[in-house]
Structure formats: C-alpha cells, structure tokens
Amino acid sequence: MGDNVYGLAVDSSAGYVFWSEFFLDQVMRADLDGNNVVEVGVAGSPSGLAADPVNQKLYFITYNNTQLYRVNYDGSDQEVIVPNLGGQGVAVAVDPAGGLVYYSNRADNLFVAELDGANPSVLLNGQSVIQGLDIDTEAGLIYWVARSAGMIRSANLADGSNVQDVTMSNGNGWGLAFM
Structure with a gap:
C-alpha cells in the first residue's frame, strides 16, 4: 500500500479490503490479512469507493475528470456508469x-x-464540500462530512429532506463510516 490512499472499503463476507491509490491511478484489492494484493481498477485519480457485497461490485469515483465507475471484485468488466459529473469526485456509498x-x-x-x-x-x-459518505438504510438516513462547515450532517435517504447537523467534525474530516 502506497502513501496516497484516498478511499477504503471492506467486504468482510468476501474476505476483501479495497483501496484507491490516488496518484498511481489504481484501485487495489487484498485479502483481509493483507495477502494476495491485486489491481482491480484503473482510472485517473480514484478517490472514494464503496463495496456492494450482494452483487460483488466495487463502485469508485475519480477526483479529476469526475466519473463514477463500477467493476467486479475480480477486476473484470470495469465501466463508467455516470460520466462527466463536474466538480471533483470525493465519496461513494451503495445501497444494494x-x-x-x-x-x-x-x-x-x-x-x-x-x-x-x-x-x-x-x-x-x-452542502459545504461533502467528503465522507455513508447510509443507514434501517433508519432511512444518509450521513456525510460537511467539510467546509466542520459538521457531520444527515438527511432523509429517500429525498434529501430534513438536513440535520449531527455533530461537529473537529476540522477537515474526510471519511465517515456507519456501524
């Protein structure tokens, strides 16, 4: 693992950890024990990513030339699913x-x-530079780090309504995970 990791996702049921190597333009996968490191995706400046354990797909977004990609866990069938997003791609969350x-x-x-x-x-x-992103499907909420505002916020997952400040993030937060 290099010193330019921007995104991280885990699928413990499949036994994999995934990460994005931002400056190397790679998306990587390893077993949870760190063995069997392989490249599963290639794109310029990959940043946020999310694993879909149901369909064994990995979703990732690129920071520059912002596009949303999807690839199988084994690295096959990489495709751009949403092109030309504008801005700089940062975070991804998936609800299979x-x-x-x-x-x-x-x-x-x-x-x-x-x-x-x-x-x-x-x-x-x-929403003040949305960085980390995660969802709580049971509660029907989406959470994110509003980086410029220094807040963690939530909203209704279905329609984005009812935006709430959850807590202060204590600075420039980049990641978020819901357990």
Missing part, C-alpha cells in the same frame, strides 16, 4: 437492497443513481 448508489463532488452536490448508473439526479446541493 435499494438498488441505488450515492456519490458526491466538491461542488457541494450529493447525487443518487440506480446501481447501473441510470437515472442520476441531485439528492442535495449546497
């Missing part, structure tokens, strides 16, 4: 049961699309 993927850019927008990239739309805008 709901059939949706959520992603953000530094233009303060939070987007949602179907798992194949169809029907992309803006879920939220004007």
